[in-house]
Amino acid sequence: MDHVLGYVLALDMGKSLEFDKYPILLIKGFDTSCPISDFIPKSKINNVNNLNLKLSVNGNTRHDGNTQDLIHKIPKLISYLSNYFTLDYGDLILTGTPAGISTVKHGDVIEASLENLANIKFPVFEIQ
Secondary structure (H helix, E strand, O other): OOOOOEEOOEOOOOOOOOOOOOOHHHHHOOOOOOOEOOOEEHHHOOOOOOOEEEEEEOOEEEEEEEHHHOOOOHHHHHHHHHOOOOOOOOOOOOOOOOOOOOOOOOOOEEEEEEOOOEEEEEEOOOOO
C-alpha cells in the first residue's frame, strides 16, 4: 500500500429523497454532505483492517463498528476501484458504514471517532 498517503474519517451524508425520482447528485452532493477529519498519516495506523469507528447523535450511539467488519478489505477495494477510475493524489475512497444507518434532523449534533486518531463534531443544519 505504498501508494496510500494516509486516511481520514469521513461522513457520507445523504438527503432523504427517493432514488428513482431524483438524480444521485441531489441526494448525495449538497453543501456539507461529506465532512472529513484532519489528515491521518498512514504511519500513525498499525493495521488499517482493525480500527474502531464510532458515531453518536446527541450523545446516543448510532454506529459502533470496526474496519475488520468491512465486506472487502481496504487494499482490495483500492485495487478494484483503480481498474475503473484513475486515482490521483488527494483522492478519497469512502468504504461504507457500520450497521445503524439512521436519520438526523436540524439541531442534532453528530460526533464521530476513528480510534484515538480522529474526532469530528458538528451540528446538523437543514439544507433547502
